[in-house]
Structure formats: C-alpha cells, structure tokens
Amino acid sequence: MAGMRTDERREEIVRLAKTTGLASVEELAETFEVTASTIRRDLARLTDEGRVARTYGGAMALHAHPEPSLRQRTGEAFAEKRAMARWAAAEILSGETILLDAGTTVGALARELRDGPKLTVATTSLTALEELAGAENVHVECLGGTLRHLSQGFVGPLTEAALERMTFDRVYLGADGVTPDNGLCEADLQQTRLKELMIRRANTVYVLAHAAKLGRSPFHSWVRMPAQWTLVTDTSADPGLLAEFTARGASVVTVPPS
Structure with a gap:
C-alpha cells in the first residue's frame, strides 16, 4: 500500500x-x-x-458508538443539565477551591458560578474557561495540556503535573456513561487516567450525569469510583438502577428539570 x-x-x-x-x-x-x-x-x-x-x-x-463532539452534545437534555448544574452550584461554599471536568453539564455548572460567591476554580475545560473568563469573583486556574478537540478538554502529562500541585474541596466530573459496577465510562484512556487523578486530589467527588447516561457502557475505558461519592442525575432515572448505585456506596441525588 x-x-x-x-x-x-x-x-x-x-x-x-x-x-x-x-x-x-x-x-x-x-x-x-x-x-x-x-x-x-x-x-x-x-x-x-x-x-x-x-x-x-x-x-x-469505535464500532457502534462513535464519540460525539461537545457541540453535538450541547443540546441534549438541556433542561436536565441546567437543573443539575444549579443544584451543584448551591452546594459550593464561599472561599472553596473546586475542580471542574470537561463536558456540557459541568460547563453548565461553570455558567452558574459566574454570579456566585468568591471561589477558586481549576479546570481542564475550554467551555468552563470561556464561561468564567469575565467572572471577577472567581479566581481561575487553567490546567493546560493537550487539547482533545472532541471534548474541548485538556489531557496528558502536563495536565496531570498541574493537578499534582493542587488539592480541592470538591470535584465535578462528567462521563460518557456511568454504571454501578464499573464506574465512569470514557472514550479515551487519557481521560480515565486524568479523572482518576482528579478524584484522588479532591475531598468530595460528584458525577453529573443525566439519566440517559446511567447504565451505559459505550466504550471500553473505565474509571473506578472511590468508596464515597455523589451521583447527581435527573428524576427520569430508573429507580431500580439508582438503588444499585446506592447499594455500592454512592449517594444519589435526583433533580427535576428546570
């Protein structure tokens, strides 16, 4: 050839x-x-x-499940994502240092923080950086690295090195899928490595995932969850599936769409 x-x-x-x-x-x-x-x-x-x-x-x-771009995912479950973002923003206290993952739901959370209390926000997300660029109450740390164009997020050794120099009160993660047994499903091994580091550097771990992502495993890269973490989803989630998450130690919060 x-x-x-x-x-x-x-x-x-x-x-x-x-x-x-x-x-x-x-x-x-x-x-x-x-x-x-x-x-x-x-x-x-x-x-x-x-x-x-x-x-x-x-x-x-990638056989049956090509990874959608961030732009393709922006309009999915818009009301549910906005409601989850508002719930998450209400949990954050003035003066805290928080870490934001890439993704549309976490990007919606960044938007909610623009008019909130004084915070330090570190992020791997271009979307979050754009949302917070003009927020005078938020001190922003960009965890730069290699840009994944599909997710509009930074990954790789430079991102990981920056993470190792900080700790966080809370981390907010997105995912391509979430299951009770395996944790977070991602399209790329670099993403799973990065999320594992994020989890280790934070006191409290949240996963923001609308109901359509629960129980899904579209790819073959996984992030194991810690003993205690919080799943934030919407009220259309299957109660039986949510019970499986609870049985494995997760705290589950369901938020009605705005």
Missing part, C-alpha cells in the same frame, strides 16, 4: 481497524510502508476525530 496520500491512508487505517479490531503501530507501518512516527500522527488525528480509540501501541475501532 505504498504511495497512498495521507487522507487515503487514514481511511484505510479506519477500515482495517473496523475489520480486524486491533492493529499495532509496527504492523500498520509495515502495511503502508511508512515510518512508525507517521502512523502515530495518523492515529492521533483519527482519535481526535473520534474515528478510532487508541490503545497502548496501536488502534482499536
């Missing part, structure tokens, strides 16, 4: 990943007669586009 244009090679990588499931960098480099660094750049771009999910040393196709 030598002599392919870059776009043709990337399309073929996606096709191979869908048909074979897994392919190593070395195998792909040999197949296309290019260098391993070229393949790594291809995989990085395809991962950013949500077309493959990276594994250590290779690529895995």
Whole structure:
C-alpha cells in the first residue's frame, strides 16, 4: 500500500481497524510502508476525530458508538443539565477551591458560578474557561495540556503535573456513561487516567450525569469510583438502577428539570 496520500491512508487505517479490531503501530507501518512516527500522527488525528480509540501501541475501532463532539452534545437534555448544574452550584461554599471536568453539564455548572460567591476554580475545560473568563469573583486556574478537540478538554502529562500541585474541596466530573459496577465510562484512556487523578486530589467527588447516561457502557475505558461519592442525575432515572448505585456506596441525588 505504498504511495497512498495521507487522507487515503487514514481511511484505510479506519477500515482495517473496523475489520480486524486491533492493529499495532509496527504492523500498520509495515502495511503502508511508512515510518512508525507517521502512523502515530495518523492515529492521533483519527482519535481526535473520534474515528478510532487508541490503545497502548496501536488502534482499536469505535464500532457502534462513535464519540460525539461537545457541540453535538450541547443540546441534549438541556433542561436536565441546567437543573443539575444549579443544584451543584448551591452546594459550593464561599472561599472553596473546586475542580471542574470537561463536558456540557459541568460547563453548565461553570455558567452558574459566574454570579456566585468568591471561589477558586481549576479546570481542564475550554467551555468552563470561556464561561468564567469575565467572572471577577472567581479566581481561575487553567490546567493546560493537550487539547482533545472532541471534548474541548485538556489531557496528558502536563495536565496531570498541574493537578499534582493542587488539592480541592470538591470535584465535578462528567462521563460518557456511568454504571454501578464499573464506574465512569470514557472514550479515551487519557481521560480515565486524568479523572482518576482528579478524584484522588479532591475531598468530595460528584458525577453529573443525566439519566440517559446511567447504565451505559459505550466504550471500553473505565474509571473506578472511590468508596464515597455523589451521583447527581435527573428524576427520569430508573429507580431500580439508582438503588444499585446506592447499594455500592454512592449517594444519589435526583433533580427535576428546570
């Protein structure tokens, strides 16, 4: 397959990943007669586009559940997300230092904090940074790193290094899916690593997830939850499923849509 244009090679990588499931960098480099660094750049771009999910040393196709972009998710369950954000904002006390994850629901929380008490907010989210840019009552710390274009959030070693230098009163996390047994489901291993660090650096852990995300496992990367944490969801959530979360130690809060 030598002599392919870059776009043709990337399309073929996606096709191979869908048909074979897994392919190593070395195998792909040999197949296309290019260098391993070229393949790594291809995989990085395809991962950013949500077309493959990276594994250590290779690529895995996203079969039935391509990761939606932040823009695609913005209009989903708007009233539910706004209500959860307002509940979360009411829990925060003046003078606290809080940590905000990327995602649309946590972005809605950032909007609620603009006219609230004096706070320090650290975040990995471009959405949260935009919401808080003009908030004089909020001291903002940007945990920079590598930008994931789909989630509009920073990940990677620079983000993790910044996290290690701070502690937080509360952390607010989003997720692609949440299950009682496995915890938070994410599309990318870097995201799971980052969320694990976020959890370890905070005194109190909240997950903001509307009912459609509960019990879902669209991807294969997971974040184990601590012994005590709070799930904030909406009132349409299945009571039986919520009971499973409670049985495994989570505190569950259901909020009616605004």
